[in-house]
Amino acid sequence: MRLVMMIGLLLSGCLDCPAAFSDSLPLADAPSISEMVLFGVRPLAVLDLERYPEQGRPCVRAYLAAVSPESRVILNAGPIAQSEALRARKRNMLAQMITILGEDVRKEAERFSSAVPLLLEWEGMSEGPVDEANFADQWLNKYPDTIIAPFLHLFKAHRLRAGYEAARAGHEKGLWPILAKRYREALQEAKSARNPLIMCIAADLEAQPYVYLAGQGRP
Numbered sequence: 001m002r003l004v005m006m007i008g009l010l011l012s013g014c015l016d017c018p019a020a021f022s023d024s025l026p027l028a029d030a031p032s033i034s035e036m037v038l039f040g041v042r043p044l045a046v047l048d049l050e051r052y053p054e055q056g057r058p059c060v061r062a063y064l065a066a067v068s069p070e071s072r073v074i075l076n077a078g079p080i081a082q083s084e085a086l087r088a089r090k091r092n093m094l095a096q097m098i099t100i101l102g103e104d105v106r107k108e109a110e111r112f113s114s115a116v117p118l119l120l121e122w123e124g125m126s127e128g129p130v131d132e133a134n135f136a137d138q139w140l141n142k143y144p145d146t147i148i149a150p151f152l153h154l155f156k157a158h159r160l161r162a163g164y165e166a167a168r169a170g171h172e173k174g175l176w177p178i179l180a181k182r183y184r185e186a187l188q189e190a191k192s193a194r195n196p197l198i199m200c201i202a203a204d205l206e207a208q209p210y211v212y213l214a215g216q217g218r219p
Contacts, residue, residue: 033060034205037100038158040092044075059200063099066197071095089118097151100197108148112139124213126166126175133159133182150193154202157186161205162212164219180219 049060074095090113097109122128136156160183167176190202
């Protein structure tokens, strides 16, 4: 039933048009849906539908409609101790995958979220996000038929864009063009998914002025 609601909501808006989302939503004040899903550090309650441009609201509505009561508890978790932060990020990632892809992916999502080498802070360097993107690549290569592939392409695109921004900021001239190309490829994979939420979150990601370090331009 939630999937039917989700598709119905998304059909009322543009699924893959970056223009449907605002470039003027500063990450610190009004988190985008792509930030909420792919960083997973702020509670669901701060995702403000009313501050979204009208054309972008179907994606947010569909996402909120897909969140189960169980996942809502996890995604609304408040501040936690530093010692628990990494486990909380992984629980959030698991809940996001189940919300977006459905309960059937739980076992595979548990395996990936447990294994992925998330870092709590990238310290302005490209290595952290690129390592996370590479891990997603390795998973896709090892398990080409994985049912979580649409989310992994989206996750990989986000991390590659963060790595691109860090590489630009760090004047890594030999690296950032490679990351830009990989980002565009991963983003296209996500936008080509049959899952409406993956498609619209990919469009939101593409529309953001930055995802990690401001002022580095879009890849």
